[in-house]
Amino acid sequence: MKKIVNYSLLVWSILIMASCEKGLSDLNVNKTSPTGLDPALLLNQAVINTSFPVKSMVFDIGIVQQMVTPNGGVLAGANFNQDSKDVTSQPLWTAYYQSVIKNTYDALTRTKDNAARSNMYNMTRIFQSYVFMILTDEYGDIPYSQAGAGLSDRVLFPKYDRQQDIYPKLIQELTDAATALSTKGTIETGDVLYAGDIAKWKKFAYSLLLRAGMRLSKIDAAKAQSTVQAAVAGGVITDNADNAYIRHDANFTQPIGGTLNGSEAANFYLTKPFVDQLKNTSDPRLQAIAIRYVGAGSGAGQTVAAGSTDPSKQIGMPIGKDNGTVGAAATADGLASFYDYSQVDRRRMVKISSPVFLVTAAQTNLLLAEARFRGWITSGTAAQYFANGIKANMDQMAMYDANSAVSATARDTYITANPLTAGTELQQINTQYWIASFLNGPEAFANFRRSGFPVLTPNPYGQPNNPDVPNGTFIRRLTYPTSELSVNTDNVNEAIARQGVDKLSTRIWWDK
Structure with missing residues (x-):
C-alpha cells in the first residue's frame, strides 16, 4: 500500500511539473512577434533600398559629365578619374546586395511554391532582374546564380557568373515572369511600385526587356533585335502614367537629396x-x-x-x-x-522627398526611336518616337516639383525646333537619352558606354599619366569593393582573371 501511495505521489508530481513547464513555455512565446515577413514587405523594402546611393552621384553621374565636385577625399571619384572603392560612402554593390537582393531572394523563396502568391513571385522576379541588370552593367561579372543564398542555403562565398551568361538569363527571366503575371491571380495591392497593377508590371517587365535588348547592340545585334521585337510585342511603357519610380517622404528619404540638402549642399x-x-x-x-x-x-x-x-x-x-x-x-x-x-536645384529637383525614376516613358520612347532607325521594329517612325521621348521627359519635370514644370508651349516649341535629322539620328537620340536619364546615374552611364553618345571630351584630370584611366579615355566600369577582395577572394580573383584587370578602364562584355 505504501508503494502504491509513493508511486501515485511521484506520478502526480511529474504531472504538476509538466503542467508548470508548459505554462512557462507558453509565457516565453511572443505571440505578437512574426515568425516570417510577408513577401510584399520584403519586395517593398527592396524597392525602397534601390534608390540610387550617393556613390552613384560620385561616379555614374560624374562619369557622364552631368554633375561633379572639385573636392577630393570622400568625394573623390569620377571627378578625378580616381578609384575610391569603399572610403566612407556605401558603394552600389554593397547597397544592392545587402539591402535589395537579400530581400528579393527571401521573397522569392517564400512565394515560389505558393500558387496563391504567383503574382508576387513574378513581380519580385521582374524587380530582381532590374537590380541584377544594374549590377552587371556597373561591374561586369557578378554573383548571380548564387546571390542572396547566404542565409537560406549557407552560400557565404558565391561564385561569379560571366556577364555573357547573365544577360540571356535576365532576358528569359523577364520574359517568363511577364508572361506568368495574371489578373486572375491574387492582386498584390500592397506593393509600393504599382499597387499590384498587373498591366503596369507587365509594361515594366517588357520595358526592361527592351533595355536589355538594346544593351546588346554592339556585342550581338541579332540577339538584340529579337529581344527588342519581343519586348515591343509584349507592350512597353510609353506614357508617364506607367513610369516606374520610387516615392520618398520624411520617413524614406531620397539618398542623393538628403546629401545635397545636408553636408554636401x-x-x-x-x-x-x-x-x-x-x-x-x-x-x-x-x-x-x-x-x-x-x-x-x-x-x-x-x-x-x-x-x-x-x-x-x-x-x-x-x-x-x-x-x-x-x-x-x-x-x-x-x-x-x-x-x-x-x-x-535642391529645393525642387533633389528634395529629400523627390521621386527616383527607374524606367520612364521618355527613356523607352527614345530606345524605340533607335530601334526603329535600325530597322529592328516596323511600327511608328523614329522621328515620332524621338519627339514623344522628349515630350515625356519635359512633362515628367512636374513630378519633381510644380515649380519645375515645363509649359506645353515651351515644350512644343523646343520639339519643333529640334527634329530628328538624317545623318545624326543616333547622336540625337542618345544625347536626348542622356538628358532624360539625368539623376539616374547607372542608366546614363550604361547607355553612354553602349551608344558612345553624347559626344564628350574625356576628363583630363591626372593626365597623361593617370594610373586608373588611360589618357584620352573614359571610365568603363566600377571596381569590385574591398569587402569582396578580402573575403570572397578566390571567386572574385577568378572573375578578374576571366574579365580583365580590376580597373576603372576595363571594358565589360557588352562594351567590347
Whole structure:
C-alpha cells in the first residue's frame, strides 16, 4: 500500500511539473512577434533600398559629365578619374546586395511554391532582374546564380557568373515572369511600385526587356533585335502614367537629396557640357533643373535670395578641376568663386522627398526611336518616337516639383525646333537619352558606354599619366569593393582573371 501511495505521489508530481513547464513555455512565446515577413514587405523594402546611393552621384553621374565636385577625399571619384572603392560612402554593390537582393531572394523563396502568391513571385522576379541588370552593367561579372543564398542555403562565398551568361538569363527571366503575371491571380495591392497593377508590371517587365535588348547592340545585334521585337510585342511603357519610380517622404528619404540638402549642399555642381547642351539649344529643362547662386563666395552665400533659375545666367563647372585649379576657372568665367557655378536645384529637383525614376516613358520612347532607325521594329517612325521621348521627359519635370514644370508651349516649341535629322539620328537620340536619364546615374552611364553618345571630351584630370584611366579615355566600369577582395577572394580573383584587370578602364562584355 505504501508503494502504491509513493508511486501515485511521484506520478502526480511529474504531472504538476509538466503542467508548470508548459505554462512557462507558453509565457516565453511572443505571440505578437512574426515568425516570417510577408513577401510584399520584403519586395517593398527592396524597392525602397534601390534608390540610387550617393556613390552613384560620385561616379555614374560624374562619369557622364552631368554633375561633379572639385573636392577630393570622400568625394573623390569620377571627378578625378580616381578609384575610391569603399572610403566612407556605401558603394552600389554593397547597397544592392545587402539591402535589395537579400530581400528579393527571401521573397522569392517564400512565394515560389505558393500558387496563391504567383503574382508576387513574378513581380519580385521582374524587380530582381532590374537590380541584377544594374549590377552587371556597373561591374561586369557578378554573383548571380548564387546571390542572396547566404542565409537560406549557407552560400557565404558565391561564385561569379560571366556577364555573357547573365544577360540571356535576365532576358528569359523577364520574359517568363511577364508572361506568368495574371489578373486572375491574387492582386498584390500592397506593393509600393504599382499597387499590384498587373498591366503596369507587365509594361515594366517588357520595358526592361527592351533595355536589355538594346544593351546588346554592339556585342550581338541579332540577339538584340529579337529581344527588342519581343519586348515591343509584349507592350512597353510609353506614357508617364506607367513610369516606374520610387516615392520618398520624411520617413524614406531620397539618398542623393538628403546629401545635397545636408553636408554636401555646396559641393556638387552641374557641369559645363551638360549646361551648355541645354543652354545652346534653348532647352526649357535647364530652367526646371538648375539654379545658380549669383555672386556666392562661399557655401553660406548660397541663399534663396541669391538663387536664380534664369537659363541665361546658368554656367556649368568645367571638367577636371580640383580645389587648387577651380578658383582660376571660376575667375576666368567671371564668377565670384566656384560656389557661383550652377547646381541642380535642391529645393525642387533633389528634395529629400523627390521621386527616383527607374524606367520612364521618355527613356523607352527614345530606345524605340533607335530601334526603329535600325530597322529592328516596323511600327511608328523614329522621328515620332524621338519627339514623344522628349515630350515625356519635359512633362515628367512636374513630378519633381510644380515649380519645375515645363509649359506645353515651351515644350512644343523646343520639339519643333529640334527634329530628328538624317545623318545624326543616333547622336540625337542618345544625347536626348542622356538628358532624360539625368539623376539616374547607372542608366546614363550604361547607355553612354553602349551608344558612345553624347559626344564628350574625356576628363583630363591626372593626365597623361593617370594610373586608373588611360589618357584620352573614359571610365568603363566600377571596381569590385574591398569587402569582396578580402573575403570572397578566390571567386572574385577568378572573375578578374576571366574579365580583365580590376580597373576603372576595363571594358565589360557588352562594351567590347
